[in-house]
Amino acid sequence: MSESASYDCMFDSGNxxxxxxxxxxxWETFRFPTDTILGGHILSSDCQLLSSLSDTNHSTRRYRLKMQIDGNLVLYPVNTLDIVTEAYWASGTNGNNLKYRLYLSHTELLQIINSTSMNNLYSHAFDDIGKPNSSIIELSALxxxxxxxxxxxxxxNSFCTLNDNQPYCVCLLGTDFVDENHTSLGYERNFLEVRCGVGNDHVASFNITTTVDMMWKDIPCTYELMSTKEECGKxxxxxxxxxxALFINSYCQRQKLPLRHVRSDTSQNTVAFFMVGIRSWNETIPSPVKHSVYMFTSKKVIVHIHALILAFATFSCLALGISGLYMFKIRVLRYKRLKENETLDLTKGLALNLFSFDxxxxxxxxFxxxxxxxxxxxxxxxxLYKGKKLVAVKRLEKLVEEGRTHHKNLVQLLGYCVxxxxxxxxxxYMSNGSLADVLFKGIRHPNEDERVRIALDVARGILYLHEEYFGLVKLLMPDQTRTFTMVRGTRGYMALEWQKNTPISMKSDVYSYGMVLLEIVCxxxxxxxxxxxxxxxxLSTWVYKCFVARELDKIVGGEEVDKRTLENMVKVGLWCIQDEPFLRLSMKSVVLMxxxxxxxxxxxxxxxxxx
Structure with missing residues (x-):
């Protein structure tokens, strides 16, 4: 309210x-309804009623009834857009170019009326015991x-089925409750999602489980024509x-979790496939292969089998012993070489402190x-130094040979132990904590100037490593700037080339920086x-959609920021996370932009x- 109230009044109507x-x-309650419409109350165009948790608890639950501007009275779940795919019932009174309202008369007649002529377009009445009156058109959502x-x-991620004609929610395979005390929050995956880039045996860590006669409305990531359901699951x-994945009408639609509005549907003969982590289950998943058992009774055959087993075991032990000795000698030679070179390639050209292990x-x-x-x-x-100097000590578990870097945006190496x-x-020691602590755990978020400074400092540090220190662009041949290597990084920040086992280049670092830049902005x-x-x-999906819709103020929560600076940072971030490496910016271009x-x-x- 923009002005002060002088007095109030409670009418018999409940207003x-x-x-x-x-x-x-x-101000009046009839203009701002919550979960109830009273006799004589008109629900105006673009207003809605929200369901309550119970008769005694009027906290908002999961549904809303909206009188739309187009004249359609529609039932939606809360926190959804006003679109056809989200609705589960509508009155069908739209399209007449008239403004309609929802009206409950004092005779308990619920009507959709023309706001100008008060003509009754749709009615639903209740008798004196609250049951629908069969003489009036019944308003039924189901x-x-x-x-x-x-x-x-x-x-x-939950599946709706009926139990004694009541809806009963069951978790999808491979998921558990987000919160057992609040089941409406749904379910989340109960196994670690690491399937790609971990070697040829990653498939053995997962199993495809099938369920028939199931449907959902979620938009798939891919939609392909396939001849068999087995091909879809594979x-x-x-x-x-x-x-x-869902196999329906010879089409296979694949997508990621979470799923919404999953339900049973026996009319279309569907088959659903769920990726389940085998190691996350306590139960043993039966093998689809039937094994035959052979019994040997001949002593000669048994002796031969024992001899073969003994020979194989002896050969294996011998091979392991030779391999272990060979590896040990290699490690000794490498350590000896490093010890003879007191700088360890870590102190080349610079003086470092030498510390003892004790x-x-x-x-x-x-430790x-x-x-x-x-x-x-x-x-x-x-x-160190009697409590005067905080340090971070890295205890190496693998032998590394790396040069020493010195840049204001990189952590400085002070010494070593051999x-x-x-x-x-x-x-x-970085006493202010990590960037994640500043962005996600601080009492306040960094302001606009601080975010720009952080983004620039990180970009300058990566640019130093890419061009000024290692000098990869100048020193390496063109075919040496891309390499194959094992996956090292956090899922969500890694470029697709890590997952596809394609050559890795400096553009992979650019992708990771782009994801961090969007986190800094938002x-x-x-x-x-x-x-x-x-x-x-x-985040990347949300930011791009807001960028296209010219609604970037949403990603900063309505914070007052310079729109040009915000737009520039978002555009740089989106250029950095392009799927194709050649489309991504260089770190020098990132800094200049x-x-x-x-x-x-x-x-x-x-x-x-x-x-």
Whole structure:
């Protein structure tokens, strides 16, 4: 309310009204309904009623009844768009170019009326005991009484079925409750989603489970014509981006979780395939192959079998012994070479402090305070020089030979330890925590200037590694700038070439930077399964759709920011996460664009973003 109330009035109709000093109405409950419509109350165009949790708890639950501007009275689940695919009932009164309203008369007649002539277009009456009066057209959202056809009756990743004519929600295979105390929140995957880029045996960690007569409305990532259902299930197992697949009418549609509005449908003879992590289940999954058992009774045959087993075991032990000795000698030679070279290739051209292992063990209190763990070793917090200097000590678990870098945006190497097989590196300690702590865990989010500074500092550090320190562009031949290597990184920040086992280049770092840049802009993680609107679950998808719709203020929560700066940072981020490496920017271009030195063209839609 923009003005003060002078007095109020509670009418017999149940309408509570506030008046100003000039006796004009400034607020009334009939204009702002919640879960109830009273006799004499008119629900105006573009207004809605929200269902309550119970008769005593009026918190908003899962459904809404909206009198749309087009004259259609529609039932939707909450937190959904006003589109046909989300609705599960509509009055069908739209398209007459008239403004309609929902009206409950004092005679308990619920009507959709013309707001100008008060003509009754649609009626629904109740008798004195609250039951529908058969003499009036009945307003029924579910004429066939199948409550599972109500969109939103079950949460994400749950399957609706009927139990004694009541809807009953069952979790999809491979999922568990998000919160057992709030079942409407749905279910989430109960196994680690790591299927691609981990070797040829990754398929053995997963199993395809099938279910028949199941349907859902979610838009698939891929839609292909296939001859058999077996071919559809196999294609999902081999697709890194497939969690579920549906074979219907000779078509296979593959997509990722979460699923919404899953229900039984026996009319179309469908087969659903679910990717399930075998190691996440306590039960044993039966093998589809039947094995035959052979019994040997001849002593001669048994002796031969024992001899073969003994010979094989002896040969295996001998091979393992030789391999172990060979590997040991190689490691000894490498360590000896590194020991003879006291700089270890870590101190080349620069003086570093040499620490003893006992000194670093005391500094880290026996390596107790772990800060993090990477692919080459674990990092611990330590204190040197009688508590005056905080450091981060990296205890190497694999032999590394790397040069020393020095840049204001990179962590500085202070010293090292070499004692036998023990290899440790001592870095400066970053007391302010990680970037994730600043963006997601801080009391306040960084302001616009701080976000621009962070994005530029990170970009300059990567540019230094790409061109100024390693000098990959200048020193390597063209066929040496791309390489095949094992996956190292966090899912969601890794370019598609990591998953496809295609050559890796510096453009893979650009993709990861692009995802981090979008997180810096929005101060949220790239995946948020708890997002209230499905379109906001994946950050890159949400940002691109807001960019196309020219609604970038949504991604910063309505915060007052410079629109040009915001748009430039988003465009740089979208250019960096293009699927094709050749489309991505170089880090030098990223720095120049963020500094405002060169203009930024409109980026195309990344192909991994569904529209």
């Amino acid at each position: 509570f009204v506030l008046y100003n000093k000039n006796d004009f109405i400034i 004429e066939d009484k199948d409550l599972c056809k109500v969109n939103g009756v079950c949460g994400f 294609s999902c197992l081999e697709d890194c981006n497939c969690d579920v 000194e670093l063990r005391r500094a880290t209190r026996g 107790k305070d772990e800060l993090g763990k990477g692919s080459f070793g674990t990092v611990y917090k330590g204190v 004692e036998g097989s023990k290899r440790l590196l001592v870095y400066e 101060c949220r993680r790239n995946v948020n399964v708890n997002a209230s609107i499905p379109a906001e679950i994946v 963020l500094e405002g030195i060169i203009d930024i063209s409109v980026p195309p839609c990344p192909t991994n973003i569904p529209m």
